[in-house]
Amino acid sequence: MLNGLDGASALLQAYATAFPDFRLIIDDLVADADKVAFRWTFNGTHRGPLADIRASGKQVSVSNNVGIFRIADGKVNESRLCWDKYALLQQVGALPPSS
Secondary structure, eight states: OOOHHHHHHHHHHHHHHHOTTOEEEEEEEEEETTEEEEEEEEEEEOOSOBTTBOOOOOEEEEEEEEEEEEEETTEEEEEEEEOOHHHHHHHTTSSOOOO
16 A cells, blocks of 8 residues: 555555556546546556566556545545556556456
């Protein structure tokens, strides 16, 4: 679990190192009261290390990910992200493809 701005920054830096051309595309966005929910797609090219996985040079696209932010005083106060890291690892060749 990540905590605070430092945790979020570390996570972002890890993926920016592994996928320097990454893009996050917001596919759907819904807001209600103090919550914002979104469905998003991650695209990029695996050009750097991701934990202990060496760069594969493969392009990835992971879709149908979901996030929920709680907003307080104009800032994200809490976040929950659920995304298909398994599909990402398959696409870079770290896990076998689904059969």
